[in-house]
Amino acid sequence: MQAAPVRPTAVRATAIPSFTTALRAVESLLMSSGQRTARRNAWNSVLEDRRRAKDRIETERALRQSVAGRP
Template sequence: MQAAPVRATAIPSFTTALRAVESLLMSGGQRTARRNAWTSVLEDRRRAKDRIETQRVLDRTVTTRL
């Protein structure tokens, strides 16, 4: 008589379980979150561009006064 084969099923880690729950709960808002993130990236780029331009103007102003 043979024993029935034992199948070991891995218990998901806490992180895996949390990610699964998160994907179920937040799937609807993912598009909005991505849009908000992209808007933030564009705004950061705009501010960086403005800072660089301001620094160039200030450098020219200081150079012409010396």
């Protein structure tokens, strides 16, 4: 009596999604595309406002230093 040939078993490796990926997947299930777009646009506006505020502060500092450095 012969033993059955041994076949290697298939191994499946799936990457565990990051928290952000999982959150976006849930978001896409719960919200329509219009709401997703609105939320994305709102967040981009927040980031742009922060960038403008940072630029404004840096400009004010540079102006103060140039005025203070005058004879």
